[in-house]
Amino acid sequence: MSARIERLITSGTFSLDGGTWDVDNNVWIVGDDAEVYVIDPAHDAAAIAAAVGGRAVKAVLLTHGHDDHIRYARDFATLVNAPVLMNPADQMLWEDIFPGTTPDGTIADGDVFEVAGTQLTALHTPGHSPGSTCFHAPELGTVFTGDTLFNGGPGATGRSYSDFPTIVASIAGRLMTLPPETVVNTGHGDSTTVAAEAPGIAAAQG
C-alpha cells in the first residue's frame, strides 16, 4: 500500500521570550494502514493518538524545538510507544520544556526516514531556529516545512535564536530548488507550493 498524508489541526499556545500567543498547529501523519511517521504532534496527544488508531508509529519527527510543536510530543510518544527525534541544535528549546533531558534520537541533514515505500529526507533549514528541519517526500510531491516556510513567506524570525538572513538563505538554497509543483505542507495555516512562494523569496533575497 502506498503512503498517504493526513492532517490534523490542534489548538493551544506558543510561548517564547516571556510572551504567550494562541495558535493552531498542523499535525502531519505520513504512512499507510500499518505504519506512520507523525510530524509535530502538537497540543492534543489523545486526539492525535486516536487519529493514528492502531498503526505503528515509527517515530515522532520534530521540525524544531518551539514549545507549541514539542510540549505534548513526549505525552504522545508515550501513548503510541514511539521515539521522539529532533535536530540537536534546538536542544536549548527542548530543555525549556523538558529540563535535563534530550529527545530519544537526533535528526541530521540528509537523514532518510522510510515508511510505506516512500521516503522522507531531512533538510536542515536553520533560521526560524538553529535546528529547524524540513522533510522532503519526493514520491508524494511534498515537503513538510514546519515554521520555516508558510503560505505567504518565511516563518517568524523576530524572537530568540532566529535570524532572517539565515532563514531566507535556507529557503532559497534548500526549498526553492525543489520542483516548482512541490506542495509545501506547513506547521501553521494553509498549504502552498514552491512556485507560489518563489517570487516572495526572491524579493526577500534582495
Ligand SMILES: [Fe+2]
Ligand atoms: Fe516555531
